Amino acid sequence: MDRKLLNRLYDRGFLFIGIFATSISLIFLLALLLDILADGMGRLGWQFLSSYPSRKPEEAGILSAWVGTVWIMVLTGCIAFPLGVSAAIYLEEYSRKNWLTDIIEINIANLAGVPSIIYGLLGLGLFVRFMNMERSVIAGAMTLAILVLPIVILSTREAIKSIPPSIREASYALGASKWQTIRNQVIPAAMPGIMTGVILAMSRAVGETAPLITIGALTYVAFLPTSPISSEFPYLSFQGFFDAFTALPIQIFNWVSRPQKGFAIDAAAGIIVLLVITFVMNAFAIYLRQKYQKKIRW
Amino acid sequence: MSYRRFQKIKEWFIEKALFLSALFSVFITIGIIGVLIFETFEFFKVVSIVDFLTDTQWTPLFSEKHFGILPLFAGTFVTTIIAMAVSLPVGVITAIYLSEYASNKVRIFIKPILEILAAVPTVVYGYFALLFVTPLLQKVIPDMSGFNSLAPGIVMGIMIIPIIASLSEDAMHAVPMSLREGALALGATRFQVAIKVVLPAALSGIAASFILGISRAVGETMIVAIAAGQQPRLTLNPLVPIETVTAYIVQVSLGDTPTGTIEYSTIFAAGMSLFAVTFVLNIVSYWLKKRFREEYE
Amino acid sequence: MKKAMIFLTIMAVFAGFTAPESYAATVVKIDGSSTVYPITEAVAEEFQKVEKGKTKVTVGISGTGGGFKKFCNGEIDISDASRPIKPSEVELCKKNSIEYVELPVAYDGLAVMVNPKNNWVDYLTVKELKKMWEPEAQGKIKKWNQIRPNWPDKEIHLFGAGVDSGTFDYFTEAINGKGGASRGDFTASEDDNVLVQGIATDTLALGFFGVAYYEHNKDRLKLVPIDDENDTNGKGPVLPEYDNVVKGTYQPLARPIFIYVNKKSAEKSEVQRFISFYMKKGAELSKEVGYIALPEKAYNLGLGRFEKRIAGSVFGGHGAQVGVKIEDLLQKEGK
Numbered sequence: 022m023d024r025k026l027l028n029r030l031y032d033r034g035f036l037f038i039g040i041f042a043t044s045i046s047l048i049f050l051l052a053l054l055l056d057i058l059a060d061g062m063g064r065l066g067w068q069f070l071s072s073y074p075s076r077k078p079e080e081a082g083i084l085s086a087w088v089g090t091v092w093i094m095v096l097t098g099c100i101a102f103p104l105g106v107s108a109a110i111y112l113e114e115y116s117r118k119n120w121l122t123d124i125i126e127i128n129i130a131n132l133a134g135v136p137s138i139i140y141g142l143l144g145l146g147l148f149v150r151f152m153n154m155e156r157s158v159i160a161g162a163m164t165l166a167i168l169v170l171p172i173v174i175l176s177t178r179e180a181i182k183s184i185p186p187s188i189r190e191a192s193y194a195l196g197a198s199k200w201q202t203i204r205n206q207v208i209p210a211a212m213p214g215i216m217t218g219v220i221l222a223m224s225r226a227v228g229e230t231a232p233l234i235t236i237g238a239l240t241y242v243a244f245l246p247t248s249p250i251s252s253e254f255p256y257l258s259f260q261g262f263f264d265a266f267t268a269l270p271i272q273i274f275n276w277v278s279r280p281q282k283g284f285a286i287d288a289a290a291g292i293i294v295l296l297v298i299t300f301v302m303n304a305f306a307i308y309l310r311q312k313y314q315k316k317i318r319w
Numbered sequence: 320m321s322y323r324r325f326q327k328i329k330e331w332f333i334e335k336a337l338f339l340s341a342l343f344s345v346f347i348t349i350g351i352i353g354v355l356i357f358e359t360f361e362f363f364k365v366v367s368i369v370d371f372l373t374d375t376q377w378t379p380l381f382s383e384k385h386f387g388i389l390p391l392f393a394g395t396f397v398t399t400i401i402a403m404a405v406s407l408p409v410g411v412i413t414a415i416y417l418s419e420y421a422s423n424k425v426r427i428f429i430k431p432i433l434e435i436l437a438a439v440p441t442v443v444y445g446y447f448a449l450l451f452v453t454p455l456l457q458k459v460i461p462d463m464s465g466f467n468s469l470a471p472g473i474v475m476g477i478m479i480i481p482i483i484a485s486l487s488e489d490a491m492h493a494v495p496m497s498l499r500e501g502a503l504a505l506g507a508t509r510f511q512v513a514i515k516v517v518l519p520a521a522l523s524g525i526a527a528s529f530i531l532g533i534s535r536a537v538g539e540t541m542i543v544a545i546a547a548g549q550q551p552r553l554t555l556n557p558l559v560p561i562e563t564v565t566a567y568i569v570q571v572s573l574g575d576t577p578t579g580t581i582e583y584s585t586i587f588a589a590g591m592s593l594f595a596v597t598f599v600l601n602i603v604s605y606w607l608k609k610r611f612r613e614e615y616e
Numbered sequence: 617m618k619k620a621m622i623f624l625t626i627m628a629v630f631a632g633f634t635a636p637e638s639y640a641a642t643v644v645k646i647d648g649s650s651t652v653y654p655i656t657e658a659v660a661e662e663f664q665k666v667e668k669g670k671t672k673v674t675v676g677i678s679g680t681g682g683g684f685k686k687f688c689n690g691e692i693d694i695s696d697a698s699r700p701i702k703p704s705e706v707e708l709c710k711k712n713s714i715e716y717v718e719l720p721v722a723y724d725g726l727a728v729m730v731n732p733k734n735n736w737v738d739y740l741t742v743k744e745l746k747k748m749w750e751p752e753a754q755g756k757i758k759k760w761n762q763i764r765p766n767w768p769d770k771e772i773h774l775f776g777a778g779v780d781s782g783t784f785d786y787f788t789e790a791i792n793g794k795g796g797a798s799r800g801d802f803t804a805s806e807d808d809n810v811l812v813q814g815i816a817t818d819t820l821a822l823g824f825f826g827v828a829y830y831e832h833n834k835d836r837l838k839l840v841p842i843d844d845e846n847d848t849n850g851k852g853p854v855l856p857e858y859d860n861v862v863k864g865t866y867q868p869l870a871r872p873i874f875i876y877v878n879k880k881s882a883e884k885s886e887v888q889r890f891i892s893f894y895m896k897k898g899a900e901l902s903k904e905v906g907y908i909a910l911p912e913k914a915y916n917l918g919l920g921r922f923e924k925r926i927a928g929s930v931f932g933g934h935g936a937q938v939g940v941k942i943e944d945l946l947q948k949e950g951k
Binding site: 028031034038039043047049052056060105107108115124127129136137141143167170171199227229231234235270273274277278285292299 | 326329330333334336337338340341342343344345347348350351354355357358408409412413415416417420421429432433434435436438439440441442443444445446447449450451477480481484507508509510511513531534537538539540541544545565568569572573586587590593594597598600601602604605
Binding site: 385453549559 | 685770778798799800802806813818
């Protein structure tokens with residue numbers, strides 16, 4: 022066979038192989054989603070969302086789990102936001118190109134690749150044992166906040182980087198100091214990008230199971246954390262943050278480990294809820310990013 | 320004090336506060352290493368490092384105690400190999416297809432699919448591996464155990480495809496069009512351009528993605544904790560229950576052991592080995608990434 | 617001003633996601649055996665319904681040993697145990713000045729199980745079990761035909777309780793002759809669900825755990841009759857069925873299971889309500905989850921011991937004891 026024809030054949034052949042390889046991902050995702058929906062869709066309903074876990078699969082629900090997830094998510098965001106944004110501001114606006122800055126940057130890149138269970142061990146050794154926080158909401162949130170920190174830092178840096186120097190220069194020209202410029206011009210302008218990062222970070226925190234298991238989140242939790250609004254002075258209590266808790270991925274994990282078929286269905290239904298939360302958050306973050314990119318017309 | 324002076328002092332404090340936040344990330348790494356080293360040190364007071372690295376059994380809690388980490392790493396190894404056997408070819412081929420063949424429309428459609436695959440929580444993958452993939456495989460391989468390394472390995476592989484595909488694609492994207500155009504002008508097909516020009520040029524980026532993929536597979540916890548089993552065993556057989564380093568840590572954590580016991584320190588010894596391995600892999604990947612970024616600037 | 621608004625909003629979000637009754641709820645902390653867990657979980661669930669959120673109950677499964685560690689460190693109020701307290705734990709409790717009231721809650725026929733597709737195991741003798749599970753078997757006994765030559769030349773996949781499990785202590789005491797003495801190369805878990813899952817999906821598997829877990833998974837597991845080769849208590853291989861356990865012919869694997877209550881915690885009204893509820897509903901709920909309920913007399917005796925705060929174990933703090941029949945238990949508790 023002549024060379025040219027062979028090459029054309031390879032080319033054509035690879036086209037099909039390429040399409041096939043790419044469709045593997047698509048087919049797998051479809052199989053996953055269809056399987057989960059088929060298993061769990063029927064179980065979803067008000068009862069499922071508002072009941073506590075139970076020994077009877079038909080009565081079990083995810084109330085303590087999704088409330089726990091909300092607590093963890095918001096708390097993680099609250100901790101990661103100031104830490105991450107401050108670090109990013111420093112790196113973008115203040116730092117000089119010296120060895121210390123390099124170390125910090127390499128460090129952040131490295132932390133992004135550390136397995137999540139290692140963060141769990143850190144949380145266990147430091148927060149739960151050494152600082153005696155026990156297996157509480159706050160210990161979980163702090164562990165997860167550290168885990169998602171690189172995400173917040175990275176997105177914030179991108180957002181700040183994309184603001185043209187002219188904005189800053191105009192502000193200085195009007196007599197503002199460095200911090201005033203950052204606070205009043207740069208941060209508000211970068212806000213959509215920062216929010217994108219925070220939302221992505223929170224959505225990551227929602228799905229993490231291993232670190233929470235390691236610090237000891239329980240699976241049989243038939244109550245909700247104590248409300249911050251208490252009936253006695255000073256009407257504000259932080260007790261809830263030190264309560265035991267559970268979260269969606271942990272409840273799912275517990276149900277998957279149980280052999281009864283009924284719990285597999287519960288797990289699938291729980292997964293649907295988890296996926297909905299994850300996808301909605303990711304979609305929202307991406308939407309923000311798109312909108313923000315369109316808005317900028319410097 | 321003048322207003323200006325006050326401002327200057329305030330600004331100085333703010334800068335230092337921000338600096339501390341940035342430094343915090345270094346503290347985190349120090350914290351991780353510190354906690355791991357401290358507890359591992361406790362572990363090695365009881366167990367010799369030679370035993371730890373060479374013993375072929377991991378039975379730290381039984382009457383005949385063995386503290387060899389090899390069976391756990393064997394479990395991690397088998398699942399990782401299977402995962403990479405899936406993700407590397409599929410990931411690279413997908414990347415080549417998207418970068419060299421596919422139209423813009425296809426690219427816009429496929430990229431979100433890959434992002435979704437990457438965003439799915441691992442506990443969901445674990446569910447899928449145990450309750451869908453394993454029964455499916457058991458129809459073909461009847462003697463396969465319910466807990467095995469084949470199903471989670473395959474699922475992990477698919478989970479890693481987005482990492483390989485997007486990093487490799489970035490690397491290929493960075494190869495200048497002029498190289499491609501030169502080859503095409505000489506009469507090469509897309510396939511030849513892809514394999515003979517782009518691939519070699521993007522090699523360090525692809526290698527970086529590969530190493531990063533391995534690191535991800537090694538550190539993966541939930542998929543193997545759910546579907547691979549809890550039996551530390553020095554084997555390469557993918558059809559039997561095994562236990563990975565990560566699954567062991569989860570297993571002990573579920574039992575919630577008190578501080579100061581030998582069990583407690585075993586999870587940190589396991590964690591330390593895990594950290595060491597992924598750390599090395601990440602550094603290699605980072606270095607390779609830097610190389611491909613610099614090559615064409 | 618703006619910051620205060622954001623802070624209050626976040627607090628309101630948290631407040632919105634809490635139950636109104638959870639203002640001043642009290643907690644009863646329980647942990648320990650995964651064998652006892654189904655009963656305690658059932659009791660806790662029904663109890664919390666009755667209390668309407670006034671009391672929270674958390675139940676963990678760290679295993680009998682794990683539970684005792686926490687119990688003797690004062691971290692939990694009640695310890696679930698599938699065997700009596702053992703000497704090292706008695707020591708630890710004494711060291712931390714923790715006194716305890718021992719309450720039997722049910723009887724368990726520790727069951728040995730294989731996969732339903734396993735068509736070669738018709739019964740097992742205690743001697744054969746020992747051969748499979750003793751420490752010397754580690755690394756050596758790997759195939760079915762090493763137990764009985766006419767069995768398949770295929771691997772045995774063993775599943776059993778982990779070292780923190782009272783079931784583990786009891787099984788090793790009963791089968792291997794010494795509590796804690798066992799091979800280490802099997803799938804060990806304090807979570808019996810993992811074991812059920814493992815055996816149900818593996819044709820070559822064999823494992824042991826509390827019979828309640830069999831009851832809930834009947835269609836996926838096959839029970840193995842045990843022959844203790846002792847004709848005085850039931851001839852031939854015996855299944856852990858209700859009658860056999862009650863009569864005392866399922867030996868040596870029938871055993872009482874317990875909860876231990878911290879005497880100091882017993883002063884709390886919520887703990888008192890919980891224990892009283894447990895003793896009253898124990899019979900009904902243990903049957904529901906698949907265990908053998910003790911005679912009503914036993915629960916009344918138990919409640920009496922609790923109310924009088926009679927501390928200590930009737931088993932002398934020696935850990936697992938083999939061959940305790942229900943009448944023996946009643947006798948001991950009645951003293």
